[in-house]
Amino acid sequence: MSDSAVNLAEKLALIDEHWSPRVIAEMNDIQFKLARLAGEFVWHQHDDTDETFLVLEGQLRIEFRDHVIELEAGEMTVVPRGTPHRPVAEAEACVMIIEPRGVVNTGEAGGELTAENDRWI
């Protein structure tokens, strides 16, 4: 894949599930994932890594224990490691998630929204 252009819109069109990140590229041990989000995710945290959200379409709210970050398309934020957070998308949001290979989407919380890793599109 490193020898070609990766088109984000074309990759997004291949995703038909919510909360199911798909890998589109890797840089060293970092994965670039696309996901369609809708509704409320679970509260969770990642103790060993920061996690980056870049909104491509729609709006994403990331709730923290003591504040909220509202992200529009074209906006990003980095959730610091060890920080409880909950992504919420009132309507569908398309996002790029950037984080090290192997990170589980629900962190330590687990549950039915836990997605399989390393699903490339």
Added chain:
Amino acid sequence: MSDSAVNLAEKLALIDEHWSPRVIAEMNDIQFKLARLAGEFVWHQHDDTDETFLVLEGQLRIEFRDHVIELEAGEMTVVPRGTPHRPVAEAEACVMIIEPRGVVNTGEAGGELTAENDRWI
């Protein structure tokens, strides 16, 4: 900065130089940089890391010794470590560069287009 939304368009508006990447976010040891590119860069390589280019506005061509990758807005690619490459923008392109902290933009080549690192906006 991790406690707020980073708006890419607002950050790009702060940049008035070409080939001068500015840091907008960090995730672990990875930096997210924005840059305005115009014209031909120097041939160079990064022996210790892959390097990610995501085009936000315009078009970017990345030349390799034996092929070329053409990137439109909304497209990305990862240049593998140790691979000689040359970014070329016929007209101005706005890009996000994602790579580990400390990577020098001209790699081993150096020269007058070498940019200062860790310039945050």
